[in-house]
Amino acid sequence: MKNRLKELRQLHQWSQSDLARELRVSRQAINGFESGKFDPSLDMAFKVANLFNVAIEDVFIYEAKNSMQILVERVKNFFGFDFGFERFAEKAIDAIKFAQNEAVRSQESQVEPKHLLAGLLADATTTSAQLLRANGATLEIGTNEHSFASGDNLKFSPQSKFVLELALQVVRVQGKKSIGTEHLLWGLVRLADTNNMNVTDLFECYKINLEALNHQLAEIV
Structure with a gap:
């Protein structure tokens, strides 16, 4: 490289x-x-x-044949992964669907990290939601029968693509078979580590203890 x-x-x-x-x-x-x-x-x-x-x-x-570039190409937009849905756990798929629907509801043209974070909180039974709640998140995310339904196939912002790329990479490196909500959350935390103030402010807005969350994720992911 x-x-x-x-x-x-x-x-x-x-x-x-x-x-x-x-x-x-x-x-x-x-x-x-x-x-x-x-x-x-x-x-x-x-x-x-x-x-x-x-x-x-x-x-x-990253050159054309570099493995990271291949991952970037795979994450052009949702439903566009080269290897398909079989690599995603059901709850992770639901979180991404919720994020897309939330972006549509907010009348935004693409899925941003704030939509992904909302998706990771939407289902209280997921690992991501449990970690976020344990580290300070108190905002309740309203859901209904349409929240996790397949809707408009909105594109992801560059920051959101970055999160998905990281989730793909960590699963690939570890040799795991599926991408869970915890891997998506790990990607969001890593994005905050790049001194991205928008994402850092997002965690603060949700009153999430980012440092404590990071330590717990390190033990799980």
Whole structure:
């Protein structure tokens, strides 16, 4: 994978050893990342981006045949995944349907992270809803017989696509068979980690303790 890691490191006047200490990895790992001999894990990519205070795509350049690019292409819009619904748990599908219906109800043109978060809270029996409630969420999400029905196939905003890409990636890396609501929630939390103030403010609006939620998710996902 091509990247700007060496360029960013030199801008900070750091040696490979300096960067290795900051990221708590070996110098050989940094050399491997910079040379493209091997790709960093998703968590490591986030650490690098956060360290330099830039977006992941400003560090790592995804080429046409790169596995991450393939994932991005898979998440063009809902119902457009190359591998279909069989990879999603039923509750995760319901959460996404609710998010789409909520976007329609709000008269918005695409599904935003706020709609996804509402979808993850809509069914109190889901892992995501239980985690969110346990960490401060008190807002009740109204539902009816049409809330989880298939409706308009709205496109996802770039931020929402990013959340879905992360959910796909973590399941793929772990070798799990299905994507659950907890993986979608994990993607939302990771989006907040990128210093996305809109999403961070969204968690605060719901009165959710993001730090505590992050720790609990780490034990589950």
